[in-house]
Amino acid sequence: MATALITGASNGIGLELAKIHAAKGDDLVLVARNKQKLDELKSELEAAHKVKVCTIGKDLSLPNAAKEVYDETTRQHIRIDYLINNAGFGDFGMFAETDWNKELQMINLNITALTHFTKLYLQDMVKRRSGRIMNVASTAAFQPGPTMSVYCATKAYVLSFSEAVNNEVSDKGITITALCPGPTESGFQAAAAQEESKIVKGKKMPSAKAVAEFGYRAMISGKTIAIHGMMNAILANSVRFMPRLLVVKVTRNLLDKAQ
Template identity: 75%
Template sequence: MRKTALITGASSGIGLELAKVHAAKGDNLVLVARNQVKLEELKVELESKHNINVLVIAKDLSLPNAAQEVFDETIHKAIPVDYLINNAGFGDFGMFSETNWEKEHKMIELNITALTQFTKLYLKEMVKRNSGRIMNVASTAAFQPGPTMAVYYATKAFVLHFSEAIANEVKGKGITVTALCPGATESGFQSVAEMEESKLVKGKKLPPSAEVAQYGYKAMMKGKTVAIHGVMNRILANSVRFMPRNMVTKITRSVQDKAN
């Protein structure tokens, strides 16, 4: 029997590549994003190429009750979600005193609220079936404070700690929870965050989204709780535990400021 993966933020970047990975494995898909046109194009491509069923749900997940509406639609259509992939999210670059609150509020609603509600809703169904896998896309940003991206880093710290806690709660119940922590990745993230001039990404060769998606899929299927993509990212993420907090924050600021 085919399994079904629900993927948020599926119209671009890591989410789109995760959709391709699951489709290639023969999984049916529920694809959620704001861009209806891109989702429909992806649906046609994946259904014809892999002979699977794809349900498209165009939804702005930063809006109240959006996650509940998606859940209700899958229940109404009797679609059991075996893999929940909370990938949708975005960032913002700039000093907190100067950045736009409306954008940050949407970021919090998407990166935290929608992800948490999706996990709550679908986890209950997984517990009933004693099976299921959840992947929450965090970031290497989750391991330290992030001056010039203060709210984004904080949201990803929430995702990491939340995922680790839930993974512990469901241990032995046939369910796994994975926090995927990529570093800077070649995707549309940088343009949305308006951080193309940051030293973190300007002039850098970033790993492609497809590579991160493959890594994340394998980590989820192995039931890994925290999956940090890239050897150097793993070293850096773990090294912050042994450094003074103020030094970690200063270093983060220095590598993320605008390039000269």
């Protein structure tokens, strides 16, 4: 029996991860702002798989939110075996014109909450000498991204942080996996106001379910970096051999608004 805590479980990849974990017969803690959607998912999963699901409605971009969730799971004596830091969002537009408050919330969620959750639950995992953590990064992590500059930088942080801490705990029975999806069908594009970007407009994207299945398998097998899709893996790795100026230009061209 392994209990998983999944942030951003009310939609998209996080919701699919919750379904996969419950189908194994294991318990869950689900976190997101939309408590009603979490409670609907809880009813569905508890009825279908006879598991216990705890839901916590929380805006994880607010200061101390991760600690409040940690305190709640401690109060309820729930041991977290798998921590899945999935909640995150982006924003599309030129940095000189985008909204600072949205970017601040993004940094708080994509970086601060993820880092704080990792610290809190990792300390318990180290004491037990077991645990799995999956941090959802992105193929955006591998290069600077004009028109999504802050988002790409937050995901570069997630990738770098995950690889480094994974190295620190690799002899302690714990693994940290950075899941790197490419563009995926979910609520992400609407939340990022990215629908007009060439990389998604009119494009067939993999489903959130397919990405979740890939990520869950990678987490269980303890993979350090899991890039979804062959083309995404080739592109993510190829940037290391290209001049950075060229990489940024090509990325701008891929992300720009479709004409």
